Amino acid sequence: MSSALHAQRATGAAPLSPSAPVLQVRDLKKSYGAIAAVGGVSFEVMPGEIFGVIGPNGSGKTTMFNSVLGQIDPDAGKIHLNGEDITGLSPMQLNQRGVGRTFQTLQVFAKMSVRDNLLVAAQEHHGTMLRRLFAPGDSGLGAKADALIAQFRLGHVADQQAGALSYGQQKLVDIAMAFMSDPDLVLLDEPCAGVNPSLVSGISSLLKELNRTRKGSFVVIEHNMDFVMDLCHRIMVMVEGKVMAIGTPAEIRANKAVLDAYLGN
Amino acid sequence: MRILKSPSLAVAALALLAVAALVVPHFLKSYGLYLLTYWLIYVMATMGLNLIVGYAGQKSLGHGAFFGIGAYAAALLLKAGISFWLALPAAMLLCFVAGLLIGFPALRVKMVYLAFATLGFNEVISLVFRNEEWLTGGTFGLSDIARPSLFGWSLDGARAYYHLVLVLTVLGFLLLRGILRSPWGKAFTALRDNPIRAESLGVNIQAYTLLAFAIGSAYAGAAGVLFGSLVQFIEPAPFSVQTSIMMYLMVVVGGAGYLAGPIIGSIIGVLAPEWLRFVEGWYLFVFGALVIALMVWLPGGIASIPDRLRERRKSKAASAARTAAAVANKLSKEVAA
Numbered sequence: 001m002s003s004a005l006h007a008q009r010a011t012g013a014a015p016l017s018p019s020a021p022v023l024q025v026r027d028l029k030k031s032y033g034a035i036a037a038v039g040g041v042s043f044e045v046m047p048g049e050i051f052g053v054i055g056p057n058g059s060g061k062t063t064m065f066n067s068v069l070g071q072i073d074p075d076a077g078k079i080h081l082n083g084e085d086i087t088g089l090s091p092m093q094l095n096q097r098g099v100g101r102t103f104q105t106l107q108v109f110a111k112m113s114v115r116d117n118l119l120v121a122a123q124e125h126h127g128t129m130l131r132r133l134f135a136p137g138d139s140g141l142g143a144k145a146d147a148l149i150a151q152f153r154l155g156h157v158a159d160q161q162a163g164a165l166s167y168g169q170q171k172l173v174d175i176a177m178a179f180m181s182d183p184d185l186v187l188l189d190e191p192c193a194g195v196n197p198s199l200v201s202g203i204s205s206l207l208k209e210l211n212r213t214r215k216g217s218f219v220v221i222e223h224n225m226d227f228v229m230d231l232c233h234r235i236m237v238m239v240e241g242k243v244m245a246i247g248t249p250a251e252i253r254a255n256k257a258v259l260d261a262y263l264g265n
Numbered sequence: 266m267r268i269l270k271s272p273s274l275a276v277a278a279l280a281l282l283a284v285a286a287l288v289v290p291h292f293l294k295s296y297g298l299y300l301l302t303y304w305l306i307y308v309m310a311t312m313g314l315n316l317i318v319g320y321a322g323q324k325s326l327g328h329g330a331f332f333g334i335g336a337y338a339a340a341l342l343l344k345a346g347i348s349f350w351l352a353l354p355a356a357m358l359l360c361f362v363a364g365l366l367i368g369f370p371a372l373r374v375k376m377v378y379l380a381f382a383t384l385g386f387n388e389v390i391s392l393v394f395r396n397e398e399w400l401t402g403g404t405f406g407l408s409d410i411a412r413p414s415l416f417g418w419s420l421d422g423a424r425a426y427y428h429l430v431l432v433l434t435v436l437g438f439l440l441l442r443g444i445l446r447s448p449w450g451k452a453f454t455a456l457r458d459n460p461i462r463a464e465s466l467g468v469n470i471q472a473y474t475l476l477a478f479a480i481g482s483a484y485a486g487a488a489g490v491l492f493g494s495l496v497q498f499i500e501p502a503p504f505s506v507q508t509s510i511m512m513y514l515m516v517v518v519g520g521a522g523y524l525a526g527p528i529i530g531s532i533i534g535v536l537a538p539e540w541l542r543f544v545e546g547w548y549l550f551v552f553g554a555l556v557i558a559l560m561v562w563l564p565g566g567i568a569s570i571p572d573r574l575r576e577r578r579k580s581k582a583a584s585a586a587r588t589a590a591a592v593a594n595k596l597s598k599e600v601a602a
Binding site: 069090091092095096101103107108109110111112116119120121122123124125129132133134135136137139177181 | 444446447448449450451452454455458459461462463464465466467468469470472522
């Protein structure tokens with residue numbers, strides 16, 4: 001873990017502190033028939049850490065991601081969140097325990113306004129189901145939603161239907177929703193997929209700012225190497241369902257096996 | 266979540282409806298009053314179906330079964346000497362529980378498969394109504410179903426009973442509006458729009474699916490109770506699969522996911538066939554053609570018209586802005602040249 005603790009980057013992401021990991025994945029396995037999509041993956045994510053996951057298509061990143069997020073049941077292995085075994089919990093149970101996520105494709109509620117998208121992203125964390133029936137429409141989260149909308153520079157479209165926005169704006173709404181409930185851990189699946197270069201830099205700045213101000217840990221799957229190298233404290237390289245290397249961006253860049261298998265020269 | 270998306274239009278429409286609901290009955294004879302009461306009962310039933318279909322995004326072709334369960338439960342209680350004011354909540358509670366149970370298949374199957382599962386449920390309930398003569402009277406039905414009185418004031422007359430149904434329908438409308446404006450409303454819409462994303466945000470999609478079915482079924486039950494006391498005789502036919510399909514049509518034609526949808530849809534489903542009687546034998550043909558035309562040109566239902574007009578206006582404005590920008594760009598290039 002020494003590389004994690006010393007991965008303090010000058011680019012704006014928060015420095016790491018020595019403590020117990022937020023997420024621990026131990027020997028995770030998932031096969032589809034004879035194909036081992038994930039073949040014994042282990043890693044840890046520390047508090048406040050931005051942890052990148054890279055690898056070629058078919059390397060098992062998304063299967064690993066979906067296993068951690070309760071979207072699919074792993075065949076073997078253990079997943080712990082803040083010391084609690086969360087293996088096999090449903091996505092709803094994971095969210096209630098402080099795990100936020102985004103998906104590879106856009107997943108906003110198209111018919112709802114941007115503001116309502118953010119409100120629904122946190123309302124289930126407030127009170128019992130019966131209490132929510134008698135709660136105000138914004139569950140008392142209006143100011144918080146407005147602050148996040150302002151942070152994501154979506155104020156001018158806050159009352160518009162999310163489905164009517166541009167792809168990039170919807171991507172921002174999608175990411176903002178994952179942070180609305182103040183999760184301990186956010187898993188972002190290709191946050192830069194399909195967005196233009198200027199927005200990629202905007203998303204990077206936003207994630208650094210959120211990491212600094214909210215102290216949460218992030219796991220980011222991404223193919224955009226500049227984005228990953230700039231943003232992440234540590235990076236895990238997956239190839240053919242296995243971990244090839246884990247290290248700081250500098251260590252990964254210098255790793256000959258990674259260069260040969262994935263990054264090239 | 267609004268009745269219609271434009272507040273001024275919604276207020277005007279509601280004011281017009283309120284005046285019409287209070288004034289029009291005074292100019293109607295008994296059949297006209299019966300039809301108006303019948304329409305309100307269908308508004309009540311389809312408000313519940315709108316919650317299930319329009320807001321929670323589930324498919325149900327079994328709503329007529331809950332309409333029937335409510336009607337039979339209340340009729341049996343009334344014939345046993347129980348007060349209408351106890352029979353009404355008891356029948357609604359029974360339908361709420363039955364709705365919870367029929368909601369369970371919805372956790373497993375979706376779309377057309379769920380529609381067929383609920384349709385099968387309706388068919389089973391229809392068989393029970395028809396064959397369990399000891400309880401339901403079979404095809405002979407149950408007759409002499411009493412109308413209620415309130416604080417010693419009889420609501421037996423057609424006009425008095427209409428006013429009772431009007432008050433209960435308005436209360437049902439306000440209650441549903443309250444539910445949909447609460448965080449539950451957002452959770453139902455999230456469930457409809459994207460259940461996978463909703464679950465990842467902590468929304469208990471199982472609980473909200475069951476609740477939508479249970480609350481929607483309780484509305485159908487209340488409508489069934491009011492229907493039984495309106496016609497004062499019930500038999501299996503009005504609670505068949507055909508009724509369920511007609512209710513679904515009313516929700517879709519009126520505007521699924523709009524509070525005003527069931528009000529408008531029930532006009533089309535209940536009153537329009539009566540208004541079309543002047544075309545005599547052709548009235549079903551004309552009614553069918555009208556529905557087909559509405560579905561082709563207004564797939565979002567009649568209540569979606571203001572939204573469509575607004576979208577068209579926005580699209581025209583965006584197009585004009587693009588043209589203006591292109592002209593300005595061309596002019597600046599010419600000036601620069």
